[in-house]
Every structure is written in structure tokens, then in C-alpha cells.
Amino acid sequence: MDLIAVIEPLVTSPLLYPVLAVLCSLDGVLPMIPSEPAVLAAGVFSHTGTPNVLLVIAATAVGVFIGDHLAYGLSRSVLGPRLIGRSSRIGGAVAAAGRQLDRRAGQLIITSRFVPGGRAAMNFACGMARLPLSRFSPASAIAALVWAAYTAGLGFVGGAAFVEDPLLGLAVGLSLSLALGSIVHLVRRRSPRRKVRPQGPADPGRADTGGTAGPIGLSTAPRPCGTARGAP
Template sequence: MDLMTLVGPVMTSPLLYPLLAGLSSLDGVVPMIPSEAAVLAAGVFAHTGTPSLSLVVAATALGVFIGDHLAYGLSRSVFGPRLINRSQHVSQTVAAAGQQLNSRAGLLIVTSRFLPGGRVTMNAACGTARLPLSRFSPASAIAALAWAAYTAGLGFLGGEAFVENPLLGLAVGLGLSLAFGGAIKLTRRRTTRRMARPRVRPLPYAA
């Protein structure tokens, strides 16, 4: 019995939607939870009509939105700094992200959703910097819907392209997702370095 035969009953069950919402919520606090693989698998099965692709996207987006606010609230509480400061790398990354929130919070929240580990870091930065919910929540909603549609859509396309081998479609979807996230991370890193370079002004001409 292969893997897809084992997960088939779950993917055709009405309990799939609350399961996706729960996994996507917990993933905002515990990054080790494989919510992306679950959403991709649901997208692969959705090409047959069951489960519903639109419901997969809606349940996932709702879960991501809730998870974002859980991480935001936790990092804003008294426990946030204690958890963040346990790792020097995490604390430095959160501090660096927090410095850019005043000028482009919405853009950073949306783009970080597609970066490996970017969701947790940005949510922690927003909570630590006490970014107002009036700015955080709308950006989180857009990011959640965009990521849910993108991830489920990748699985759906993989399921259509590899009808006879859904597992291969899932693997291709994961590969494309990782490649896209790596491309965004590389672009952001180059942009940050370019902006950080000091601009040398020419000296005034001395007569």
C-alpha cells in the first residue's frame, strides 16, 4: 500500500478542512509542523473534484491568519523576548526585520510568507516591535490568502500534470515551492545589500 492510498481517505473526508486550518495555525508557532506538505497534498487530490480546491484555500488561509495572530500575541507578551533571545541568530533576524517595519510593514509581511522560516520571524518582529493590529491584520489576511492559493494551486497543477503518479506531483510541487522561496530570499538579500552600500558623494571642486 503506497503513501497516497494511505492519505486518500483523509483527503476525501470533511475533516480535512478543519485539519488544514489547525495545521496552518500551529505552523505559525511551531515551524516543524508540515502544513505546506498537507496543503500541497490536498491540492493534488483536488484536481479530481474532492476535496474542493476553494475550500482547501479558504480553510488554509483562515488557519494561517489565526496562526499569525497567535505568534504575534505571543511575541508581544512577556514570554516573547525570552523565547526570541534563546537563539542569537533568531534575535538578530527579528531585530533586523523590526527595523524595516515602519516604512514597509505590509510588503514585508506578505513577501516573508513565501520565505523558509520567514513567517515566524516576521510575526515575531511585528509583535516585538508592537506593530499596531490595524497594520498587521490586513497584511496578514492578504498574505494568508496569497500563500494558501499559491500552495494549493501548485498541488492542483501537479495533480493534473501527473495524474497517474500523484506522489510525483506532490514532490514537484514541494520542489517548486522551495525554489520560489529561495529566489525571493536571494532577491531580498541582494536588494538589502545594495541599499546598505554607502553612497560616495563627490568632493566639491576646490578652485
């Protein structure tokens, strides 16, 4: 109950909405920022009417959209490859995402929101692969709204189901979110393998387009994904 007494004034304050927007913006570049628990907590308490769940969703979506573009812009700068190259784990995730952006950019941008750490990796991949903003921004907007509604809604349902124990509602919401993230991650890992396997030796030849490889394996050739204006 003491923890609830600490959390409740924060989530019922008018400052909650800009705080959520800032946290979700920073989370686009720094995945360790606890934006998801904050949105879930706001959703848990919003079943009482304060905070307003629609404003929670709006503030979260705006923050996510801004954070996506911060990461996208950073990865296109000279600092992007250096920052990403410091972590082999993030570098590998960015490289893996970049190889799939040609045909499934929108789908990947949206589903990456539900994979732990997937959002930052996908945003960096889109920037380094020079995915045009005309393709990145609409997908980012849809992904931001979907994730905000899902996360705040999950908290709202948890708060309504566990009125007497909001912390339990928050714990259930986090568990369900992690479970969905794990499922999406497994599906995404298995799906590309099924598509790539029949191509056999064609993949290495396809990778050699005459460009120079970046520090994490992404091509920096002038023919990155999305530069063909007629591409869907």
C-alpha cells in the same frame, strides 16, 4: 502506491479542512509543523473534485491568519523575548526584520510567507516592534490568502499534470515552492544592502533613539515602528 493508499483517505475526508486550519495556525508559532506539504497534498488530490480546492484555500487562509496573530500576540507578551532569545538564528532573523518594518511592513509580511521560516520570524518581529494591528492584520489577511491560493494551486496543477502518479505531483510542487522561497530569500537579502550601503555612518546614529535594546537587539523604546499614526 501504499503511501497513496494512506494519504488519500485523509485528504478526501471532511475533517481535512479543520485539520488544515489547525496545522496552518500552529505553523505560525512552530515552523517545524508540516503545513505546506499538507496543503500541497490537498491541492494535488483536489483536481478530482474531492477535496474542494476552494475550501482548501479558505481553510488554509483562515489558519494562516489565526497563526499569524498567535505569534504576534505571543511576541508582545512577556514570554516573547524569552522564547525568541533561546535561538540565535531566530533572534537574528527577527532583529533583521524589525529594522525594515518602518517603511515596508506590508511588503515584508507578504513576501515572508514564501521564505522558509520567514513567516514566524516576521510575525514575531511585528509583535516585538509593536506594529499596530491596523497595519498588521490587513497585510496578514492578504498574505494568508495569497499563500493559500499559491500553495493549493501549485498542488492542483501538479495533480492535474501527474494524474497517474500523485506523489510525483506532490514532489514537484514541493520543489517549486522551495525554489521560489530560495529566490525570494536571495532577493530580500540583497535589496536591503543596496539601500543601506549609501547611508554609511548614519545608521548607527539612527539606531540610538534613547530606547533600551531587547534581548535580541530589537528596540523597546516607546517610539517603535508604526506608532506614528500618519505613517503609510
